[in-house]
Amino acid sequence: MALIRRIGFTRFNRWGDNLGRLTVSAATHTDALDGTDELNITCAEDLVKGDRVVWIDLQGVCHEHIVDTIDRVHDDDGAPETQAVCINSVNETWDDWLDDKRPSGSVSVALTSIIADTRWEVGTCDQGGSASRTFYHESVREGLAGIIETWGGELETLIVHDGAGIVSRRVGVRAKRGNQSSAKRFTWTKDLVSVKRSVASDNPKTRVYGYGKGVETESGGYGRRLTFGDINGGKDYVEDAEATAVWGHPDGEGGILPAVASYVNEQCEDAAQLLQETKDYLEQVKEPKVTYTASVIDLYAFGRSWEGVGVGDDVAIIDKGFSAEGVRLHGRVSQIERDLLTGDATVTFGTLTDNMADMWQSVSNALKSNSQQNAIYDAAAGTSVSWLQQLQAALNAQFNAVGTYKVETFELGTMWSNVPIDAETGLPVKATSGMWAVNINGMGMRLAANLTSDGQWDWRTFLTGAMVSADAINTGTMRAERVRAGLLTDEKGKNRWDLTSGEFSLSASTEVGGKTVQKIADDAASSAVDAQTQRDIFNKLTNNGQTQGIYLSGGLLYINANYIETGIISDRYGRSTWNLNTGSLTTNYMTANNIDANGTFECGSASNLIRLASGEIKGYEDGTQIGTIDFSAHMRNVSTGQLTTGLQLTGNQHIRITTPLISAAASSSESTTTTHAITKDCTLHYISKIQDDGDGTITWWNATRSIDFVDGFCTVCNFD
Incomplete structure (x- = not known):
């Protein structure tokens, strides 16, 4: 049996220029529901990273893949060839950026928003439902994954060509990829070569606790998570007793303990919904995950058009190799790996574990x-x-x-690899995909998972006596004397610390007044707000005090909180201090014994005390109030409550003093004589001149003087 038609592969550069057909000696295509879409190709041409490989499969579907990793090797005859791993061209959107997108509605609306600034168009979207999500400071490719996470469905790409090049690239979200009513059946002796049954390594769970969104506290934080015990007989979990009898474990006293897990939905705020979701999750995890991998012959490649199968198709397998009754499976194709040159294929049914x-x-x-x-x-x-x-x-x-090969020399040290390696150079005898190597010598240890462009091991991870250097480190708990870093942030950017610029923010919300906290902090530090006060900046950062958090912007620290417990607040020079433990306040201008939460201010000693409260200054002597002055400039008689004009000082041209009340009394008298100062114009008569007449008589002259009083104070004094 021979293939009806061979597949051709055309090479384009990243700008879309046709570079001609490839001379291909090996090609396999792996496509899966988990998003894997990979072309592994061996050709004579020297490919360049970023090249596009376009090909049309036997069912007429066009594919475009980006050359990702490249190995240029020599075969046994010395002729060079290129081994390349190529990925679906939708991955070019890793280089497209989403600064701040907030789509809400159907999945097509969200997809339109996400790919608006790319060359991709919206394809078929039949995934139902409505949702919303914020895409903040991430790539478009991450945004596409976020759409699947929020709206559900499966990502699908469609490449349209006109014979000369690509004319359209579309990405869609399908409720289910593939043909859900396919009549395809893989049958022993027809197209089924072998079947392998694999049981996943993760253990079944028979009791699942459900947890929803954290319950918001009065301080604005989050406490215990939502549970459903109130509507589930007091139990915050669901359990399958029959599954526990099979997959539980002994409790040491003759009983059986369940296999326990948890289900968490960060966004769920409804107990009934959480209960149902937890039950659904239990159904998924209470039995082992079984995967069947079938080696098959792609009969479509040999001209039988009715035998075509694709990822996501609902198909059947009939195999009597395991038992007399045979294995009869009916489910979706989760992965297909095809040899595009021979027609051999491996089809996986079930969970890819x-x-x-x-x-x-x-x-x-x-x-x-x-x-x-x-x-x-x-x-x-x-x-x-x-x-x-x-x-x-x-x-x-x-x-x-995996198997292991080892060489050891004085120059190389000791080297291990999963492929045969040359005893002198330590390099692989023949380059293949998935190679790795470990080298230990007098310097330390280094690891590689690929070759460089010149055929040397691409050492990327190093362990020496002084340091560890690696592209990525996965760990549970990290303990360190010092950690040097650039940007520390959570995944959503709510909390961030840029150790390069010094900018720091911890906030319960990523948005304030329609802007991101990061955008507001940038604005607050820019020249556009230099003329604004710190109060203006604080109000912008906190949405006029509504959003609590810690912000560092423009070298200034801003804190907004309902409750802060502290001891002493002081300026940097210690000239002004407020001791919250004792209540005393000291500044350059005054010293206070106590300031309470109601704004009451006290200074002085126990025998002579001044208290400022509710807009009044009150004087105390030996614990007894002896006077009050309020801020309307009135003096109040302590005994009678009578209000009179208080002490007044007027500057500029003259000083005016008003003495409203003069009191006098003997120390033993209980009565008081009060004299009120007058306001009056007075004419006084007086002898202005006396003359001796020399005969025993005198002569005098009479004159008058005008004196004006205002509140007992002489303001005018004239002589005639």
């Missing part, structure tokens, strides 16, 4: 979608968190499954 690409994606999702309040971090600090345990288990499985 223990695949390293999937494991890394699972770990990445766990790190992105959970905060420290999440149950994923509930393990003790000295214990590996759940995502790390999952990763460690997968890595152990990979380590256990």
Whole structure:
């Protein structure tokens, strides 16, 4: 049996220029529901990273892949060839940026918003439902993954060509990819070569605790998470007793303990919804995940058009190799790996488990979608968190499954690899994908997972006596004397510390008044607000005090909080201090014994005390109030409550003093004589001159004087 038609591969550069057909000696295509879409190709041409490989499969579907990793090697005859791994061209959107997008509504609305600034168009979107999400400071490719996470569905790309080049690139979100009513059946003796049944390494869970959104506290933080015990007979969990009888474990006293897990939905605020979601999750995890991998013949490649199958198709397998009754499966195709030159294929049904690409994606999702309040971090600090345990288990499985080659020389030290290596150079005898090497010599240890462009090991991780250098480190708890870093931030940018610029913010919200906290902080530090007061900047950062948090902007620290407990507040020179433990306040201008929460201010001693409260200054002597002056400039008689004009000083041209009340009384008298000062114009008569007449008589002259009094104070004095 021979292939009806061979597939051709055309090479384009990143700008769309046609560079001609490739001379291909090997090509496999892997497509999966988890987003994997990878072309592994071997050709004579020297490919360049970023080149596009365009090809049309036997069912007439056009594919475009980006050349990602390249190995240029020589075969046994010395002829050079290129081994390249190419990825779906939608991955070019890793280089497109989303600064701040907030789509709300259907999935097509969200998708339109996300890819608006790319060359991709919106394709078929039949995933239902309505939702909203903020895409902040992330790539468009991450945004596409976020759409699937929020709205659900499966990502699908469609490449349209006109025979000369690509004319359209579309990305859509499908409720389910593939043909859900396919009549395709893989049958032993027809197109089924072999079947492998794999049971996943993760253990079934028979009791699941459900946790929703944290309950908001009065201080604006979040306390205990939402549970559903009130509507579930007091139980915050759901359990399958039959599954526990099978997959539980002995309790040491003759009973069975359930296998326990948790389900967390950060956004769920409804107990009934959380209960149902937890029940659905239990159904998924209460039995082992079984995957069937079938080696098949792609009969479509041999001209049988009715035998075509694609990822997501709902198909059947019939195989009597396991038992007399045979294995009869009916489910979706989760992955297809095709040899595009021979027609051989491997079809996977069920969950793609223990695949390293999937494991890394699972770990990445766990790190992105959970905060420290999440149950994923509930393990003790000295214990590996759940995502790390999952990763460690997968890595152990990979380590256990691989063979190892070793060489040892004085120059190289000791070197291990998963491929045969040359005893003199330490390089692989023949380059393949998935190579790795470990080298230990007098310097330390180094690790590589690929070759450089000149054929040397690409050492990327180093361990010496002085340091560890690596592209990525996965850990549970990190203990260090010093950590040097650039930007520390959570995944959503709510809390960030830029150690390069010094900018720091901790906030319960990423938005204030329609702007991101980061944008507001940038604005507050810019010249546009230099003329504004710190109060203006504080109001912008905190939405006029409504949003609490800690902000550092323009070298200034701003704090907005309902409750702060502290001891002494002081300026940097110690000239003004407020001791909140004793209540005393001291400044350059005054010293206070106590200031309470109601604004009462006291200074002086126990025998002579001045108290400022409610807009009044009150004087006390030996604990008894002896006077009051309010801020309307009135003096009040302590005994009678009578108000009179208080002491007045008027500057500029003259000084005016008003003495409203003069009191006099003997120390033993209980009565008081009061004299009120007058306001009056007076004419006084007086003898202005006396003359001796010399005969025993005198003569005198009479004159008058005008004197004006205002509140007992002489303001005018004239002589005639």
